[in-house]
């Protein structure tokens with residue numbers, strides 16, 4: 001059996017919007033993901049931007065709603081868009097079927113607590129297994145950057161801060177910036193990692209950024225009309241962490257924008273051009 005089963009392949013801005021299924025060894029289940037290949041892949045391998053989506057999403061929310069492909073095609077950057085959790089009938093979900101834990105809410109951690117540890121290894125899936133797979137099977141170079149929204153912004157920041165040298169740059173839209181101190185984060189970290197809160201810190205971008213001075217280029221956009229801003233997102237913690245470690249971070253507060261994909265669509269071009277400065281040779 002081939003490593004990648006192609007589910008769909010459609011022409012878009014001279015490139016190809018594709019969807020694949022594959023067996024994940026890390027997650028112990030079959031997974032789907034989307035990729036946009038820009039037209040430049042007809043001539044050469046191109047760098048990738050990984051996009052991590054938020055709660056309740058699959059790989060299809062970003063593909064359909066963010067409008068990222070036109071600029072990705074112009075710049076020659078592939079978009080790699082994974083799902084947000086392991087999937088399938090054998091994968092345990094939130095006991096009450098809540099939207100903020102379990103299926104669609106993997107939080108990009110490696111779970112250690114039963115019954116989640118067998119499947120919920122999203123950190124290793126996104127940072128290791130998926131890149132190895134797509135770089136072997138598709139015309140992608142090993143240059144990568146990473147971005148995401150909300151739960152996915154948290155995942156992108158944590159992976160880029162922990163995996164030194166793996167990503168050229170990181171950006172986020174309305175990230176869950178300090179999950180050890182917000183309801184979404186505390187529920188997820190307790191469920192996936194257990195009650196010992198010392199183990200949660202490795203998945204908190206503000207804790208990680210306060211503890212290390214980084215030269216990683218970091219861009220964060222946050223709408224000031226976001227309904228989750230004060231209770232769940234806490235960008236001020238990320239800013240304070242950058243001051244503590246002396247790291248540079250660009251945090252832009254966007255007046256009037258909420259938490260939706262309309263916000264993402266409004267600024268995704270800025271993020272793609274930001275990442276292009278680190279992914280592509282500059283003339």
Ligand SMILES: N[C@@H](CCC(=O)N[C@@H](CSC=O)C(=O)NCC(=O)O)C(=O)O
Nearest residue numbers: 054055056057061099149150151152261
């Ligand atoms: N249903 C929930 C909120 C769900 C939600 O807003 N999900 C966001 C991400 S939130 C953080 O990770 C999202 O991207 N949704 C998909 C979309 O296409 O908009 C509630 O009612 O509060």
